[in-house]
Amino acid sequence: MRALRADQGISQEALAAKVDRVTDVLEDLERVLLEAAHGVSPVSMESLEGLRRKAEAEGVLFKIRVLGSQVREREEAMAPRNERKRT
Numbered sequence: 458m459r460a461l462r463a464d465q466g467i468s469q470e471a472l473a474a475k476v477d478r479v480t481d482v483l484e485d486l487e488r489v490l491l492e493a494a495h496g497v498s499p500v501s502m503e504s505l506e507g508l509r510r511k512a513e514a515e516g517v518l519f520k521i522r523v524l525g526s527q528v529r530e531r532e533e534a535m536a537p538r539n540e541r542k543r544t
Contacts, residue, residue, distance in 0.1 A: 482520040489517055 489512045496504055512518050 482524055485515060485517045
């Protein structure tokens with residue numbers, strides 16, 4: 458019984474860590490998007506390029522790509538389970 462509770466605790470900690478990582482990435486993205494929204498209108502290509510470089514330098518784009526890849530992998534892993542439930 459203790460092992461089961463320990464496993465549940467570890468699972469909850471892992472889930473909390475994943476949520477924290479997603480929250481961090483979304484906060485980084487929000488910061489970049491707010492900067493873009495409060496910039497000069499209309500936005501010049503130079504301004505957009507500057508924002509892209511800043512987002513890249515902060516690793517925001519990389520983090521978003523990694524999260525997207527993880528979500529796709531999880532969805533693909535869940536697809537066979539979902540198919541079995543329907544039949």
